[in-house]
Amino acid sequence: MFQSYESHSDPARHVPRLQALRAALSARRLDGFLVPRADAHQGEYVAGHDARLAWLTGFSGSAGFAIVLAERAGVFIDGRYRVQVKAEVDLAHFTPVPWPEVKAADWLRQALPEGGRVGFDPWLHTRREIREMEKSLAGTGIGLHPVSSNPVDAIWDDQPAPPVGAVRLWPDALAGETAAEKRARIAGLLREAGQQAAVLTLPDSISWLLNIRGADVPKNPVVQAFAIIEENGHVAIFTNPAKFSSELRAALGNEVQVLPFDALTVALTNLGGPVRVDPASAPEQVFQLIESMKTPIAEAADPVIMPKAVKNAAEIAGMRAAHLRDGAAMVELLAWLDARARDLDGAPLTEIGVAQKLEELRARQGIIDISFDTILGSGPNGAIVHYRVTEATDRRIQSGDVLLVDSGGQYDDGTTDITRTLPMGPVDAAVRRPYTRVLQGMIAMSRAQFPKGVAGCHIDALARAPLWSEGMDYDHGTGHGVGAGLSVHEGPVRLSRVSDIPLRPGMILSNEPGYYREGAFGIRIENLIVVRELGSPDGREMLGFETLTLAPIDRRLIEPGLLSPDERDWLDAYHARVRDEIGPLVSSEARDWLELATRPV
Structure with missing residues (x-):
């Protein structure tokens, strides 16, 4: 089984941990401490060893942080987790804080007296994060103080070992x-910039650069490591050498050196400069070690991140192949669900049961792992944007429920991420209008054509406009970057109001507008799309999207009268493509269902 469904711990169990941390801070003469969700690599998924925020507070979301003071403990969460956090933390001891509306520095200004000392682990926070917080705290007398050892680790008696x-x-x-070609390409970028080396701290960058994959964290096949690439293309990778077999080392060649993590400090203090380090992703400690020797630092983006984001023809072909197999698994699930929905009283169905069925169907298609914890919420659970079903929250699906299924797989040739929203029997008419508006937004993004140089922030509104016309919106981005056989959430490109990175051919993103009515239902429709060239009909280079995801979009929740002729044409053409490409890959029963599910609107 790829996903665990154990219940979250009792929120009250985290209170003694909070008390122990406060005692540890007092002994260190600290008035507060920052507890991030991130590990030293700023990963979305963290190994058990690094799950400090969840262990301390009970909050299990994939983004957020806590600030623990002597009398207050704030858990900072964005719009995706406003509902979830209330169920997971002890609200008598932890206070949810809406972030980024409330900045950490502003909260500290109100909570701490002048002269307050707030500790942080310099391995777990980026240079940019610490610099911005210090700037915001200027004039308050409140100082940020790096610690040499993490006080959470000091009180965590059964902390898991680092992954191997x-x-x-x-x-x-x-x-x-x-x-070798990738190393030469990145080394060339360093030489052009007059930089002698670059420090790489993102596991997906290192995994892409060396054409390796790992198993250190759930769902993301990356190798947790740090690396230094020199301007001659030589790479030193710092991790647990036990992860690398002798055959693998031989395949990497003499230009790639595998060293223990403990050797990183010495390596960083012996570099010649300028050394390229990314302030947005590299730990503060990396900067401090290099600066301790007065070595010049060139602050710039990770040199791998953009080459990795722009997929080549082979990577896109692998992603297309993975989506075919994933589409077959999804069609089998949707057909199975449709049959079960006709008799929910006689054959009870639960959220965990559906998630396990989907994993079973993907396993038949050769899945290596799921690409993230399946988000499968029925009725009110669907309104929790990143809901993760557990044994305690598992809900029996009832007739009239709206079921949101957001899932994906890691295959041997690519990564998938798809969301479908389904009616389980007759559904209240109030669902149809927002569902149709979400669908219109997804279609608008799918059909978008735009000039070269346009960024995600310029077109994010295309997906929101139909919802805005009804006074609706959603509190998450419209789309995130996706890796090719790597992390399902990949930077730096996004479809969002805050992403100013121009879209380029080969970039793969999600397209996932949504709508959520707390306590009632959630709606999201998601396909993966790849940026492609459309030519220059008027002398201006134009770009657009090709849809990679292949699975029916439920037609029963649509208000047909709201769709324009162009929107109907797009949906009918998409469904014809799904029928043609996925039909031959599924069982006869699923094929019969698919014929009906993909009829013209």
């Missing part, structure tokens, strides 16, 4: 480029 997942090669045929 085996490393495997990613085939050159899927990568479209050898690791």
Whole structure:
């Protein structure tokens, strides 16, 4: 089984941990401490060893942080987790704080007296994060103080050991480029910029660069490590060497050196400059170690991040192939669900039961792992944007429920992420209008054509406009970048109001507008799309999207009268493509269902 459904711990169990941390802070003469969700690599998924925020507070979301003071403890969460956090933390001891509306510095201004000392682990916070917080705290007398050892780790008696997942090669045929060619390309960027080396701290950057994959964290096949690439293309990777077999080391060649993590400090203090380090992703400690030797630092983006974001033909072909198999699994699930929905009273169905069925169907298609914890919410649970079903929250699906299924898989040639919203029997008419508006937003983004140089912030409104016309909106981005056989959430490109990175051919993103009515239902429709060239009909280079995801979009919740002729044409053409490409890959029963599900609107 790929996903665990154990119940979240009793929120009250976290109170003694909070008390122990406060005692540890007092002994260190600290008035507060920052507890991030992130690990030293700023990963969305963290290994058990690094799950400090969840262990301390009970909050299990994939983003957020806590600030613990002597009398107050704030848990900072964004719009995706406003409902979830209330169920997971002890509200008598932890206070949810809406973030980023309330900044950490503003909260500290109100909560701490002048001269307050707030500790932080410099391995767990980026240079940019600490710099911005210090700037916001200027004039308050409140200071940020790096600690040499993390006080949460000091009180965590049964903290899991760091992961030691085996490393495997990613085939050159899927990568479209050898690791040696990639190293040479990145080294060339460093030489052009006059930089002697770059420090890489993002596991997906390192995994992409060396054409390797790992098993250190759930769902994301990355190798947790740090690396230094020099301007001659030589790479030193710092991790637990036990992850690398002798055969793998031989395949990487003499230009790639595998060293223990403990060797990183010495390496950073012996670099010649300028050294390229990304202030948005590299730990503050990395900067401090390099600066301790007065080595010049060139603050710039991770040099791998953009080459990785722009997929080549081989990577896109692998993603297309993965989406075919994933589409077959989804069609089998949707057909199975439709049959079960006719008799929910006689054959009870639960959220966990559906999630397990989907994992079983994906396993038949050769899945390696799921690409994130399946979000499968019925009725009011669907309104929790990143809901994760557990044994305690598992809900029996009832006739009239709206069921939101957001899931994905890691295949041997690509990564998938898809959301479908389904009626389980007759559904209240009040659902149809927002569902149709969400669908219209998804279609608008799918059909978008835009000039070269346009960024996600310029077109995010296309997906929201139909909802805005009804006074509705959603509190998450419209789309995130997706890795090719890597992290399902990949930076830096996004479809959102805050992303100013121009879209380029080969970038793969999600397209997922939604609508959520707390206590009632949630709606989201998501496909993955790849940016492609459309030509220059008027002398201006134009770009658009190709849809990778192939699975029916439920037609029963649509108010047909709201759709324009162009929107109907797009949906009918998409469904014809799904029928043609997925039909031959599924069982005869699912094929019969697919014929009906993809009829013209």
